Amino acid sequence: MAGREQRANAITPVELRHLLEGPVSRATGMIVWTIGQRRGIEGIEPVVTGSVSIQDCRLRIQFNFQSPWHVSLTFHGNNVALRRVCVNGHDRKVPGRVHMHTYVPADGNERTVGLADFPACLPHATVEDIDFRKMFEAFAVLCNVDVGSIDWVDPPVEGVN
Known part of the structure; x- marks a missing residue:
């Protein structure tokens, strides 16, 4: 099933398979949360892949303070979303x-599949009730990224006005 269209051939099928199924990439450092203009918040963690052909790899988790139960997790590389999970x-x-979207290099579209066993939260849950770390760690496994050495910081409960 197709998702949103992105730039085609940003990464080769071999490179994508290597990232998602090959030797484990790793994330290091501390997750940094930033608050946007529309009360949206995102946490970004750089990823070291060991591949020189894949630039600016990072894991990202996003939600909005008005509806924090709508969570988006993205694995970026070469300026495209290589894999996304929508909670x-x-x-x-x-x-x-x-559900999960995976980038298709040939045409820039995405394959979409449901994920029954992914840790989710209930609709209308509050920021305090959502285990964002558990979601982030489960997503990292789906992306073949080791996040065991990062310094996790919980997101702020409210946006800065």
């Missing part, structure tokens, strides 16, 4: 509360 997102073609 409580809307995709009419995929049943369930959680």
Whole structure:
């Protein structure tokens, strides 16, 4: 199933398979949370892949303070979303509360599948009730990234006005 379209051939199929199935990449340092203009918040963690052809790799987790139960997790590289997981997102073609998009290099589209066993939160949960770390760690496993050495910092409970 197709998702949103991105730039084609930003990464080769071999490189994508290597990232998602080959030797484990690793994230190091501390997750940094930033608050945007529309009360959105994102945490970004750089990823070391060991590949010189894949630039600016990072894991990102995003939500909005008005609806923190809508969580988006993204694995970026070469300026495209290589893999995304949407928690409580809307995709009419995929049943369930959680689905995953994976970049297709040939045309820039995404393959979308449901994820029944991904740690999710209930709709209308508060920031305090959501285990963002558990989601982030589960997503990292799906992306073949070791996050065991990062310094996790919980997101702020409220945005800065």
